[in-house]
Amino acid sequence: MPELPEVETTRRGIQPHIEGRVVKKLVVRQPSLRWLVPEELPAIVKGQRIASVERRAKYLLLGFTKGTAIIHLGMSGSLRIIKATEPPMAHDHVDWILEDGRALRFTDPRRFGCLLWQGKGEAQHALLASLGPEPLSSEFDGELLYQRSRNRKSPVKTFIMDNKIVVGVGNIYANEALYAAGIRPDRAAGSISRKRYLCLAEEIKKVLAKAIEQGGTTLRDFVGGDGKPGYFKQELMVYGRGGQPCRHCRKLLTEVRLGQRSTVYCRACQR
DNA sequence: ATAATCACCTGCTCGC
């Protein structure tokens, strides 16, 4: 479900409801997520105030005086605000019960998500330590892509999805940005010119920013923290459209697999 | 160091 725009949409949806609130109780029904939820976490956060709700890459960070809760939504995770009395459904693994009678509920059928803890003063969590720049920040640009791609033989699509290069570019938006930039996804990253990388970086920024504006892409059942679906799906040019006509030239879009991920592009518009 | 593959898990769609 979530790529960066969906995670950011979630963050914006839940922040007004939980920031500044005190955690009355953390209920972990299913600790077995991608990594085990730390056993001691409920005791650590009980009675603690959520001071901040931030995002780094696709991680959501709940800031406390004593440390930071690190949440990832994986492929199928979501967070929403509920009444604390709402009975849990099958994949409702964690509830952050607040003192105002509501709760932040984490749901994740596939359990690829995680909930971890980094205590204040501990070294930065390994998951966050070697991440590349945020795609919407000024640290990320075409020059960086150009420099980092020299001598790389892997496909450019795989390259821009590598979170050591830049974070937050998932399969949907990688496909979309490459289409917008007119670059074939299977070209070797090292064979692409500086000029084309400048264009690609701009398109990555544009597609992500636009998707955030629209509240993310709802494919199956993604909803933001406010329960509203995303509206970006109607803007997709290639993702999920293999075999259908290119919206620009009407030729049929090609679908291939690159690094186990479905990849769709136009053989005429992308070179 | 880089590239390719595997693994984690449930649910849904498709073809027979």
Add this chain to the structure above:
DNA sequence: TGCGAGCAGGTGATTA
């Protein structure tokens, strides 16, 4: 209608 195969928004770990 039922059943196995394959696929899905992510990404760390493992293998060449």
